[in-house]
Structure formats: structure tokens, C-alpha cells
Amino acid sequence: MARKRHIKLKCPNCKQAVATTSADFPFCSERCRLVDLGKWASGRYVVSSPVLDIDDGSLRNEQQGEDDN
Numbered sequence: 001m002a003r004k005r006h007i008k009l010k011c012p013n014c015k016q017a018v019a020t021t022s023a024d025f026p027f028c029s030e031r032c033r034l035v036d037l038g039k040w041a042s043g044r045y046v047v048s049s050p051v052l053d054i055d056d057g058s059l060r061n062e063q064q065g066e067d068d069n
Contacts, residue, residue, distance in 0.1 A: 012036065 004052050011019045011028035013035050028032040039045050 011018050011032050013032040016028040
């Protein structure tokens with residue numbers, strides 16, 4: 001019979017153990033949740049890859065097609 005794996009999850013801010021059933025998961029508390037939100041809002045966290053807008057790509061393709069004529 002296979003054994004269940006017990007993964008110990010930790011809060012990304014304070015590294016305290018967190019239960020997956022917690023209302024604030026993956027954070028240990030409302031405070032840590034708000035600290036994380038503040039970091040995103042202030043620009044301390046950023047998305048590493050560029051965001052491509054689908055509409056911009058389609059406009060570029062249409063403009064290139066007109067230039068070829």
C-alpha cells in the first residue's frame with residue numbers, strides 16, 4: 001500500500017508552518033498576506049518574462065502585410 005507524503009509547507013514571508021486548510025493559505029496569517037500584497041503593489045515583486053498583448057501582435061502582422069504591397 002502506498003504511503004501518503006507529508007509535505008511541510010511554510011509561509012513565504014515568515015517561514016512559519018502553514019496548514020493547507022488554513023483560510024489564509026499559502027500564508028500563515030492575514031498580516032503576512034497583506035505584507036505580500038504590499039510588496040506586489042510597491043513593485044518589489046515583478047513578473048520576469050515580458051507580457052505580450054495579443055492585440056498588438058495582430059496589429060503588427062496586419063501593418064507588415066500592408067507594407068509588402
